[in-house]
Amino acid sequence: MSKITIANTYEDFIKGFHPKSGLDLKFYKQNQMQRRILSFMNSHGHATFPEFLNALNVDSVLYDAFFKHLTINVSQFFRDANQWKTLRESIIPLLLQSKSPLKLWSAGCSSGQEPYSLAMTLMEYFPTAKFSILATDIDVNVLKQAKEGFYKQNDFASTPPEFLQKYFTPTDKGHQIKDSVQRNVTFQHQNLLTDHFQTGLDFIACRNVVIYFTEEAKEMLYKKFTDSLRPGGILFTGSTEHLFGLGHLGLKPVSSFFYQKQ
Template sequence: MSDIEIAELRKLTQFISERFSYDFKDYAMSSFRRRIKRILDLYKLKSVDELIALLDSREGFYEEFVSELTVNVTEMFRDPTFWRVLKEHIIPNIMLNHDKISIWHAGCSSGEEVVSMAIVLDEMGILDKAKIVATDIDRSIIAKAKEARYSMKNIEVHRKNYQRYQGKHALENYYDEIGGEAVMHSRLLQNVSFRKHDLVLGSVFSKFDLVLCRNVMIYFNQTLQNQVLHKIHESLFKYGYLAIGSKESLIWCDIAHKFIVVNNEEKIYKKIKD
Protein backbone atom coordinates (compact mmCIF):
# COMPACT_ATOMS: atom_id res chain seq x y z
CA MET A 1 0.00 0.00 0.00
CA SER A 2 1.10 3.61 -0.54
CA ASP A 3 2.27 5.77 2.33
CA ILE A 4 -0.35 6.72 4.91
CA GLU A 5 -1.49 10.34 4.75
CA ILE A 6 -1.31 12.61 7.81
CA ALA A 7 -5.07 13.23 7.45
CA GLU A 8 -5.72 9.47 7.78
CA LEU A 9 -3.59 9.29 10.94
CA ARG A 10 -5.46 12.28 12.39
CA LYS A 11 -8.77 10.56 11.64
CA LEU A 12 -7.52 7.42 13.41
CA THR A 13 -6.26 9.25 16.52
CA GLN A 14 -9.52 11.25 16.69
CA PHE A 15 -11.56 8.03 16.53
CA ILE A 16 -9.43 6.35 19.25
CA SER A 17 -9.70 9.42 21.46
CA GLU A 18 -13.51 9.52 21.18
CA ARG A 19 -14.15 5.77 21.33
CA PHE A 20 -11.46 4.59 23.80
CA SER A 21 -10.40 7.82 25.59
CA TYR A 22 -6.77 7.41 24.70
CA ASP A 23 -4.77 10.20 23.11
CA PHE A 24 -2.23 9.13 20.47
CA LYS A 25 -2.17 12.50 18.68
CA ASP A 26 1.13 13.59 20.21
CA TYR A 27 3.04 10.42 19.33
CA ALA A 28 6.07 11.07 17.12
CA MET A 29 4.48 11.02 13.66
CA SER A 30 7.12 9.02 11.75
CA SER A 31 7.20 6.28 14.38
CA PHE A 32 3.38 6.21 14.67
CA ARG A 33 2.97 5.99 10.88
CA ARG A 34 5.52 3.15 10.66
CA ARG A 35 3.74 1.17 13.36
CA ILE A 36 0.28 1.70 11.87
CA LYS A 37 1.61 0.51 8.49
CA ARG A 38 2.96 -2.63 10.20
CA ILE A 39 -0.45 -3.26 11.81
CA LEU A 40 -2.22 -2.88 8.43
CA ASP A 41 0.20 -5.42 6.92
CA LEU A 42 -0.14 -7.77 9.88
CA TYR A 43 -3.95 -7.87 9.73
CA LYS A 44 -4.04 -7.66 5.91
CA LEU A 45 -6.02 -4.42 5.97
CA LYS A 46 -6.09 -2.23 2.86
CA SER A 47 -6.59 1.14 4.54
CA VAL A 48 -6.77 3.11 7.78
CA ASP A 49 -10.57 3.20 7.30
CA GLU A 50 -10.62 -0.62 7.43
CA LEU A 51 -8.58 -0.48 10.64
CA ILE A 52 -11.04 1.99 12.19
CA ALA A 53 -13.96 -0.27 11.20
CA LEU A 54 -12.25 -3.26 12.83
CA LEU A 55 -11.51 -1.30 16.02
CA ASP A 56 -15.15 -0.22 16.09
CA SER A 57 -16.69 -3.64 15.52
CA ARG A 58 -14.48 -6.40 16.89
CA GLU A 59 -14.66 -7.03 20.64
CA GLY A 60 -11.21 -7.02 22.26
CA PHE A 61 -9.39 -5.89 19.11
CA TYR A 62 -8.41 -2.53 20.66
CA GLU A 63 -6.27 -4.36 23.27
CA GLU A 64 -4.54 -6.31 20.47
CA PHE A 65 -4.03 -3.07 18.55
CA VAL A 66 -2.40 -1.36 21.57
CA SER A 67 -0.13 -4.38 22.10
CA GLU A 68 1.07 -4.20 18.50
CA LEU A 69 1.38 -0.42 18.52
CA THR A 70 3.42 -0.20 21.71
CA VAL A 71 5.48 -3.36 21.16
CA ASN A 72 8.90 -2.74 22.65
CA VAL A 73 11.87 -5.01 22.02
CA THR A 74 13.77 -5.30 25.26
CA GLU A 75 16.50 -7.34 26.95
CA MET A 76 17.68 -8.12 30.45
CA PHE A 77 20.57 -5.84 31.45
CA ARG A 78 20.21 -3.86 28.22
CA ASP A 79 23.10 -1.35 28.18
CA PRO A 80 25.17 -3.23 30.81
CA THR A 81 27.21 -0.13 31.77
CA PHE A 82 23.98 1.61 32.82
CA TRP A 83 23.27 -1.17 35.30
CA ARG A 84 26.83 -0.96 36.64
CA VAL A 85 26.42 2.76 37.32
CA LEU A 86 23.15 2.02 39.14
CA LYS A 87 24.83 -0.65 41.27
CA GLU A 88 28.03 1.26 42.03
CA HIS A 89 26.78 4.85 42.39
CA ILE A 90 23.05 5.59 42.19
CA ILE A 91 21.54 2.94 44.48
CA PRO A 92 24.31 3.29 47.14
CA ASN A 93 23.67 7.08 47.14
CA ILE A 94 19.97 6.54 47.72
CA MET A 95 20.64 4.02 50.50
CA LEU A 96 23.00 6.47 52.31
CA ASN A 97 19.99 8.30 53.72
CA HIS A 98 17.33 5.61 53.58
CA ASP A 99 16.77 2.13 54.89
CA LYS A 100 14.31 1.44 52.04
CA ILE A 101 14.21 2.23 48.33
CA SER A 102 11.18 2.89 46.09
CA ILE A 103 11.49 2.39 42.33
CA TRP A 104 9.08 2.98 39.44
CA HIS A 105 9.55 1.27 36.07
CA ALA A 106 7.39 3.49 33.83
CA GLY A 107 6.62 1.60 30.62
CA CYS A 108 7.86 -1.76 31.92
CA SER A 109 6.99 -3.69 28.73
CA SER A 110 7.46 -7.47 29.17
CA GLY A 111 9.41 -7.06 32.40
CA GLU A 112 13.05 -7.77 31.50
CA GLU A 113 14.10 -4.43 33.00
CA VAL A 114 12.19 -5.19 36.23
CA VAL A 115 13.85 -8.60 36.54
CA SER A 116 17.27 -7.00 35.93
CA MET A 117 16.62 -4.49 38.71
CA ALA A 118 15.54 -7.26 41.10
CA ILE A 119 18.78 -9.17 40.38
CA VAL A 120 20.88 -6.03 40.99
CA LEU A 121 19.12 -5.39 44.33
CA ASP A 122 19.39 -9.07 45.28
CA GLU A 123 23.14 -9.09 44.66
CA MET A 124 23.46 -5.90 46.73
CA GLY A 125 21.58 -7.64 49.56
CA ILE A 126 18.73 -5.10 49.60
CA LEU A 127 15.95 -6.72 47.56
CA ASP A 128 13.84 -7.05 50.72
CA LYS A 129 14.21 -3.27 51.30
CA ALA A 130 12.77 -2.37 47.89
CA LYS A 131 9.26 -1.38 46.87
CA ILE A 132 9.00 -1.62 43.10
CA VAL A 133 6.09 -0.50 40.93
CA ALA A 134 6.05 -1.55 37.26
CA THR A 135 3.49 0.02 34.94
CA ASP A 136 2.49 -0.15 31.30
CA ILE A 137 -0.45 0.96 29.19
CA ASP A 138 -0.90 -2.54 27.75
CA ARG A 139 -2.75 -5.00 29.97
CA SER A 140 -1.56 -8.08 28.07
CA ILE A 141 2.12 -7.09 28.32
CA ILE A 142 1.71 -6.56 32.09
CA ALA A 143 0.30 -10.09 32.40
CA LYS A 144 3.39 -11.31 30.51
CA ALA A 145 5.73 -9.28 32.74
CA LYS A 146 4.10 -10.78 35.86
CA GLU A 147 4.81 -14.29 34.61
CA ALA A 148 8.51 -13.50 34.01
CA ARG A 149 8.93 -16.33 31.51
CA TYR A 150 11.28 -15.73 28.60
CA SER A 151 12.08 -17.85 25.57
CA MET A 152 15.33 -19.80 25.87
CA LYS A 153 15.97 -18.69 22.27
CA ASN A 154 16.84 -15.21 23.60
CA ILE A 155 18.65 -16.28 26.75
CA GLU A 156 22.12 -15.92 25.19
CA VAL A 157 21.55 -12.16 24.69
CA HIS A 158 20.44 -11.77 28.32
CA ARG A 159 23.37 -13.88 29.54
CA LYS A 160 25.96 -11.85 27.61
CA ASN A 161 24.49 -8.59 28.94
CA TYR A 162 24.62 -9.94 32.49
CA GLN A 163 28.27 -10.96 32.05
CA ARG A 164 29.15 -7.52 30.67
CA TYR A 165 27.34 -5.95 33.62
CA GLN A 166 29.69 -8.10 35.78
CA GLY A 167 27.07 -9.84 37.88
CA LYS A 168 28.08 -11.86 40.93
CA HIS A 169 26.81 -15.23 39.72
CA ALA A 170 25.66 -16.88 36.52
CA LEU A 171 22.28 -15.80 35.12
CA GLU A 172 21.22 -19.47 35.38
CA ASN A 173 21.10 -18.99 39.18
CA TYR A 174 17.96 -16.91 38.70
CA TYR A 175 15.75 -19.10 36.52
CA ASP A 176 14.59 -22.67 35.90
CA GLU A 177 14.38 -23.96 32.34
CA ILE A 178 10.86 -25.30 31.79
CA GLY A 179 9.44 -26.22 28.38
CA GLY A 180 11.82 -24.07 26.35
CA GLU A 181 11.39 -21.09 28.64
CA ALA A 182 13.52 -19.46 31.32
CA VAL A 183 11.11 -19.11 34.25
CA MET A 184 12.56 -16.51 36.61
CA HIS A 185 12.50 -17.34 40.33
CA SER A 186 9.35 -15.90 41.87
CA ARG A 187 11.17 -14.42 44.88
CA LEU A 188 12.73 -11.84 42.52
CA LEU A 189 9.33 -10.26 41.97
CA GLN A 190 7.89 -10.62 45.47
CA ASN A 191 8.15 -6.85 46.13
CA VAL A 192 6.95 -5.80 42.69
CA SER A 193 3.49 -4.38 42.11
CA PHE A 194 2.42 -4.51 38.44
CA ARG A 195 -0.35 -2.19 37.30
CA LYS A 196 -1.89 -0.70 34.18
CA HIS A 197 -1.06 2.99 34.01
CA ASP A 198 -1.27 5.53 31.23
CA LEU A 199 1.80 7.79 31.33
CA VAL A 200 -0.05 10.38 29.29
CA LEU A 201 -3.45 10.59 30.95
CA GLY A 202 -2.85 8.72 34.22
CA SER A 203 -2.47 10.54 37.51
CA VAL A 204 0.55 10.77 39.83
CA PHE A 205 0.06 7.89 42.26
CA SER A 206 3.14 7.77 44.52
CA LYS A 207 6.62 9.16 45.26
CA PHE A 208 9.82 7.37 44.28
CA ASP A 209 13.57 7.49 44.89
CA LEU A 210 14.30 6.25 41.37
CA VAL A 211 12.23 6.31 38.18
CA LEU A 212 13.24 4.40 35.05
CA CYS A 213 11.48 5.61 31.91
CA ARG A 214 13.86 4.30 29.28
CA ASN A 215 13.14 4.23 25.54
CA VAL A 216 9.51 5.24 26.04
CA MET A 217 9.60 8.93 25.14
CA ILE A 218 11.28 8.40 21.77
CA TYR A 219 7.74 7.61 20.54
CA PHE A 220 6.33 10.95 21.79
CA ASN A 221 6.55 14.42 20.28
CA GLN A 222 7.90 17.32 22.35
CA THR A 223 4.51 18.34 23.78
CA LEU A 224 3.83 14.86 25.07
CA GLN A 225 7.37 14.39 26.38
CA ASN A 226 6.95 17.58 28.40
CA GLN A 227 3.65 16.34 29.88
CA VAL A 228 5.17 13.00 30.84
CA LEU A 229 8.30 14.58 32.34
CA HIS A 230 6.17 16.91 34.48
CA LYS A 231 4.37 13.86 35.83
CA ILE A 232 7.62 12.01 36.50
CA HIS A 233 9.13 15.07 38.20
CA GLU A 234 6.10 15.19 40.49
CA SER A 235 6.50 11.47 41.21
CA LEU A 236 10.09 11.83 42.42
CA PHE A 237 11.21 12.72 45.93
CA LYS A 238 13.51 15.74 45.99
CA TYR A 239 17.03 14.43 45.21
CA GLY A 240 15.47 11.36 43.59
CA TYR A 241 16.92 10.01 40.32
CA LEU A 242 15.49 9.67 36.82
CA ALA A 243 16.95 7.36 34.15
CA ILE A 244 15.89 7.76 30.51
CA GLY A 245 16.94 6.02 27.28
CA SER A 246 20.31 6.54 25.64
CA LYS A 247 18.77 8.40 22.68
CA GLU A 248 16.59 10.60 24.89
CA SER A 249 17.37 13.92 26.57
CA LEU A 250 15.98 16.38 29.12
CA ILE A 251 17.95 19.34 27.76
CA TRP A 252 15.14 21.11 25.87
CA CYS A 253 12.28 20.21 28.24
CA ASP A 254 10.68 22.99 30.27
CA ILE A 255 11.58 21.46 33.64
CA ALA A 256 15.21 20.73 32.73
CA HIS A 257 16.34 23.33 35.30
CA LYS A 258 14.80 21.22 38.07
CA PHE A 259 17.27 18.40 37.39
CA ILE A 260 21.03 18.09 37.26
CA VAL A 261 22.91 15.62 35.05
CA VAL A 262 24.45 12.87 37.17
CA ASN A 263 25.72 10.72 34.31
CA ASN A 264 25.45 12.07 30.78
CA GLU A 265 26.66 8.84 29.16
CA GLU A 266 23.93 6.75 30.80
CA LYS A 267 21.29 9.54 30.85
CA ILE A 268 20.76 9.64 34.62
CA TYR A 269 19.46 12.82 36.24
CA LYS A 270 18.81 14.01 39.81
CA LYS A 271 15.83 16.13 40.85
CA ILE A 272 17.08 19.21 42.70
CA LYS A 273 13.95 21.41 42.73
CA ASP A 274 10.30 20.69 43.49
Protein backbone atom coordinates in the same frame (compact mmCIF):
# COMPACT_ATOMS: atom_id res chain seq x y z
CA MET B 1 -15.26 -0.86 25.64
CA SER B 2 -16.87 1.72 23.36
CA LYS B 3 -17.08 1.24 19.60
CA ILE B 4 -14.68 2.91 17.23
CA THR B 5 -16.27 5.56 14.99
CA ILE B 6 -15.72 5.84 11.25
CA ALA B 7 -12.66 7.80 10.11
CA ASN B 8 -11.34 9.12 6.81
CA THR B 9 -8.18 10.91 7.82
CA TYR B 10 -5.37 10.23 10.30
CA GLU B 11 -6.94 12.79 12.68
CA ASP B 12 -10.30 10.99 12.46
CA PHE B 13 -8.55 7.68 12.96
CA ILE B 14 -6.82 8.76 16.18
CA LYS B 15 -10.07 10.29 17.45
CA GLY B 16 -11.91 7.07 16.71
CA PHE B 17 -9.24 4.83 18.20
CA HIS B 18 -8.83 6.74 21.48
CA PRO B 19 -12.08 5.78 23.30
CA LYS B 20 -11.62 2.08 22.64
CA SER B 21 -7.92 1.87 23.46
CA GLY B 22 -7.35 4.65 26.00
CA LEU B 23 -4.34 5.53 23.82
CA ASP B 24 -4.45 9.12 22.58
CA LEU B 25 -2.15 9.11 19.56
CA LYS B 26 -2.10 12.91 19.41
CA PHE B 27 0.69 12.69 22.04
CA TYR B 28 2.80 10.59 19.63
CA LYS B 29 4.79 11.94 16.65
CA GLN B 30 2.47 11.83 13.67
CA ASN B 31 5.02 10.91 10.97
CA GLN B 32 6.35 7.86 12.76
CA MET B 33 2.98 6.69 14.07
CA GLN B 34 1.20 7.12 10.76
CA ARG B 35 3.99 5.13 9.07
CA ARG B 36 3.65 2.34 11.65
CA ILE B 37 -0.14 2.26 11.29
CA LEU B 38 -0.01 2.19 7.48
CA SER B 39 2.62 -0.55 7.44
CA PHE B 40 0.43 -2.65 9.77
CA MET B 41 -2.65 -1.99 7.61
CA ASN B 42 -0.75 -2.98 4.44
CA SER B 43 0.64 -6.17 5.89
CA HIS B 44 -2.85 -7.17 7.14
CA GLY B 45 -4.66 -6.30 3.89
CA HIS B 46 -6.50 -3.13 5.00
CA ALA B 47 -6.54 -0.27 2.52
CA THR B 48 -8.44 2.57 4.21
CA PHE B 49 -8.79 3.96 7.74
CA PRO B 50 -12.61 3.47 7.95
CA GLU B 51 -12.42 -0.14 6.84
CA PHE B 52 -9.47 -0.78 9.19
CA LEU B 53 -11.28 0.77 12.18
CA ASN B 54 -14.27 -1.38 11.41
CA ALA B 55 -12.05 -4.49 11.35
CA LEU B 56 -10.49 -3.48 14.72
CA ASN B 57 -14.01 -3.29 16.18
CA VAL B 58 -14.94 -6.82 15.26
CA ASP B 59 -11.64 -8.71 15.40
CA SER B 60 -10.09 -8.81 18.87
CA VAL B 61 -7.02 -10.76 17.65
CA LEU B 62 -6.33 -8.05 15.07
CA TYR B 63 -6.91 -5.36 17.71
CA ASP B 64 -4.42 -6.99 20.13
CA ALA B 65 -1.80 -7.41 17.39
CA PHE B 66 -2.26 -3.77 16.35
CA PHE B 67 -2.00 -2.47 19.93
CA LYS B 68 1.19 -4.50 20.38
CA HIS B 69 2.56 -3.14 17.10
CA LEU B 70 1.87 0.44 18.25
CA THR B 71 3.30 0.16 21.75
CA ILE B 72 6.54 -1.63 20.74
CA ASN B 73 7.34 -3.90 23.65
CA VAL B 74 10.95 -4.84 22.86
CA SER B 75 12.97 -5.20 26.06
CA GLN B 76 15.77 -7.19 27.65
CA PHE B 77 17.17 -7.85 31.11
CA PHE B 78 19.99 -5.40 31.97
CA ARG B 79 19.51 -3.59 28.66
CA ASP B 80 22.58 -1.33 28.11
CA ALA B 81 24.86 -3.13 30.57
CA ASN B 82 27.15 -0.13 31.22
CA GLN B 83 24.27 1.87 32.60
CA TRP B 84 23.34 -0.94 34.98
CA LYS B 85 26.98 -0.90 36.16
CA THR B 86 26.68 2.84 36.91
CA LEU B 87 23.39 2.12 38.66
CA ARG B 88 24.86 -0.44 41.03
CA GLU B 89 28.24 1.27 41.57
CA SER B 90 27.10 4.89 42.00
CA ILE B 91 23.39 5.52 41.91
CA ILE B 92 21.97 2.97 44.34
CA PRO B 93 24.73 3.63 46.94
CA LEU B 94 23.89 7.36 46.63
CA LEU B 95 20.19 6.72 47.19
CA LEU B 96 20.77 4.38 50.11
CA GLN B 97 22.90 7.02 51.89
CA SER B 98 19.81 9.08 52.54
CA LYS B 99 16.81 6.76 52.56
CA SER B 100 15.51 3.28 53.28
CA PRO B 101 13.31 1.53 52.28
CA LEU B 102 13.73 2.65 48.67
CA LYS B 103 10.67 3.17 46.49
CA LEU B 104 11.47 2.47 42.83
CA TRP B 105 9.30 2.64 39.72
CA SER B 106 9.78 1.11 36.27
CA ALA B 107 7.52 3.24 34.03
CA GLY B 108 6.81 1.47 30.72
CA CYS B 109 8.04 -1.86 32.08
CA SER B 110 7.03 -4.06 29.11
CA SER B 111 7.03 -7.76 30.14
CA GLY B 112 8.97 -7.19 33.34
CA GLN B 113 12.61 -7.39 32.24
CA GLU B 114 13.44 -3.92 33.61
CA PRO B 115 11.77 -4.11 37.06
CA TYR B 116 13.08 -7.65 37.60
CA SER B 117 16.59 -6.41 36.67
CA LEU B 118 16.18 -3.72 39.34
CA ALA B 119 15.07 -6.31 41.90
CA MET B 120 17.97 -8.66 41.06
CA THR B 121 20.48 -5.79 41.28
CA LEU B 122 19.29 -4.86 44.76
CA MET B 123 19.13 -8.48 45.95
CA GLU B 124 22.58 -9.34 44.58
CA TYR B 125 24.61 -6.25 45.44
CA PHE B 126 22.67 -4.72 48.36
CA PRO B 127 21.38 -7.76 50.23
CA THR B 128 20.39 -5.82 53.35
CA ALA B 129 18.59 -3.01 51.47
CA LYS B 130 14.84 -2.72 51.90
CA PHE B 131 12.94 -1.71 48.78
CA SER B 132 9.74 -2.02 46.75
CA ILE B 133 9.31 -1.73 42.99
CA LEU B 134 6.24 -0.49 41.13
CA ALA B 135 6.13 -1.54 37.47
CA THR B 136 3.56 -0.04 35.08
CA ASP B 137 2.65 -0.28 31.41
CA ILE B 138 -0.24 0.71 29.16
CA ASP B 139 -0.36 -2.74 27.51
CA VAL B 140 -2.31 -5.31 29.54
CA ASN B 141 -0.84 -8.19 27.53
CA VAL B 142 2.76 -7.41 28.49
CA LEU B 143 1.70 -7.03 32.14
CA LYS B 144 0.18 -10.50 32.00
CA GLN B 145 3.44 -11.89 30.57
CA ALA B 146 5.40 -10.08 33.29
CA LYS B 147 3.32 -11.69 36.02
CA GLU B 148 3.69 -15.14 34.45
CA GLY B 149 7.43 -14.45 34.25
CA PHE B 150 8.63 -16.79 31.45
CA TYR B 151 11.51 -15.57 29.29
CA LYS B 152 13.35 -16.71 26.15
CA GLN B 153 17.05 -16.81 25.37
CA ASN B 154 17.13 -13.44 23.57
CA ASP B 155 15.85 -11.70 26.73
CA PHE B 156 19.15 -12.65 28.39
CA ALA B 157 21.70 -11.26 25.89
CA SER B 158 23.02 -8.82 28.54
CA THR B 159 22.46 -11.01 31.61
CA PRO B 160 25.42 -12.44 33.56
CA PRO B 161 25.12 -16.27 33.37
CA GLU B 162 25.23 -16.62 37.17
CA PHE B 163 22.06 -14.47 37.42
CA LEU B 164 20.26 -16.84 35.10
CA GLN B 165 21.14 -19.76 37.35
CA LYS B 166 20.42 -17.98 40.61
CA TYR B 167 17.19 -16.09 39.87
CA PHE B 168 15.41 -18.22 37.21
CA THR B 169 14.04 -21.75 36.97
CA PRO B 170 14.43 -23.53 33.60
CA THR B 171 11.06 -24.86 32.33
CA ASP B 172 9.58 -26.11 29.03
CA LYS B 173 8.14 -22.62 28.47
CA GLY B 174 11.48 -20.82 28.98
CA HIS B 175 13.26 -19.53 32.07
CA GLN B 176 10.82 -18.47 34.79
CA ILE B 177 11.64 -15.71 37.27
CA LYS B 178 11.79 -16.98 40.84
CA ASP B 179 9.21 -15.95 43.47
CA SER B 180 11.97 -14.43 45.59
CA VAL B 181 12.50 -11.79 42.86
CA GLN B 182 8.88 -11.45 41.80
CA ARG B 183 7.56 -10.71 45.25
CA ASN B 184 9.44 -7.39 45.24
CA VAL B 185 7.57 -6.09 42.18
CA THR B 186 3.96 -4.85 41.90
CA PHE B 187 2.60 -4.60 38.35
CA GLN B 188 -0.12 -2.08 37.48
CA HIS B 189 -1.85 -0.92 34.33
CA GLN B 190 -1.20 2.78 33.71
CA ASN B 191 -1.15 5.34 30.91
CA LEU B 192 1.80 7.65 31.56
CA LEU B 193 0.22 10.44 29.53
CA THR B 194 -3.08 10.68 31.37
CA ASP B 195 -2.93 8.93 34.75
CA HIS B 196 -1.84 10.28 38.15
CA PHE B 197 1.56 9.34 39.57
CA GLN B 198 2.63 8.42 43.09
CA THR B 199 4.79 10.93 44.94
CA GLY B 200 7.84 10.62 47.21
CA LEU B 201 9.62 8.14 44.92
CA ASP B 202 13.38 7.59 45.17
CA PHE B 203 13.99 6.29 41.68
CA ILE B 204 12.17 6.18 38.33
CA ALA B 205 13.37 4.20 35.30
CA CYS B 206 11.63 5.36 32.11
CA ARG B 207 13.65 3.98 29.23
CA ASN B 208 12.84 3.51 25.57
CA VAL B 209 9.23 4.59 26.15
CA VAL B 210 9.12 8.23 24.97
CA ILE B 211 10.76 7.56 21.61
CA TYR B 212 7.52 8.27 19.65
CA PHE B 213 6.12 10.95 22.00
CA THR B 214 5.87 14.54 20.75
CA GLU B 215 8.22 17.08 22.37
CA GLU B 216 5.24 18.55 24.29
CA ALA B 217 4.23 15.12 25.59
CA LYS B 218 7.83 14.38 26.67
CA GLU B 219 8.11 17.67 28.53
CA MET B 220 4.76 17.09 30.26
CA LEU B 221 5.89 13.58 31.25
CA TYR B 222 9.30 14.67 32.58
CA LYS B 223 7.54 17.39 34.61
CA LYS B 224 5.22 14.74 36.10
CA PHE B 225 8.23 12.50 36.87
CA THR B 226 10.00 15.40 38.60
CA ASP B 227 6.92 16.05 40.76
CA SER B 228 6.80 12.37 41.57
CA LEU B 229 10.42 12.14 42.81
CA ARG B 230 11.49 13.23 46.28
CA PRO B 231 14.33 15.82 46.35
CA GLY B 232 17.52 13.82 45.70
CA GLY B 233 15.57 11.14 43.79
CA ILE B 234 16.88 9.88 40.43
CA LEU B 235 15.38 9.53 36.95
CA PHE B 236 17.03 6.88 34.71
CA THR B 237 16.45 7.39 30.95
CA GLY B 238 17.15 5.31 27.83
CA SER B 239 20.45 5.44 25.99
CA THR B 240 19.18 7.83 23.31
CA GLU B 241 17.14 10.01 25.69
CA HIS B 242 18.90 13.18 26.85
CA LEU B 243 16.93 15.84 28.70
CA PHE B 244 18.44 18.74 26.71
CA GLY B 245 16.76 22.06 27.44
CA LEU B 246 14.74 20.77 30.37
CA GLY B 247 16.98 22.24 33.11
CA HIS B 248 14.04 24.37 34.27
CA LEU B 249 12.35 21.21 35.54
CA GLY B 250 14.96 20.93 38.31
CA LEU B 251 16.62 17.70 37.14
CA LYS B 252 20.44 17.77 37.12
CA PRO B 253 22.55 15.12 35.32
CA VAL B 254 24.63 13.08 37.79
CA SER B 255 25.92 10.64 35.16
CA SER B 256 24.95 9.86 31.56
CA PHE B 257 21.24 8.98 31.56
CA PHE B 258 20.79 9.56 35.31
CA TYR B 259 19.18 12.82 36.47
CA GLN B 260 18.75 13.94 40.08
CA LYS B 261 15.90 16.07 41.39
CA GLN B 262 17.27 19.21 43.11
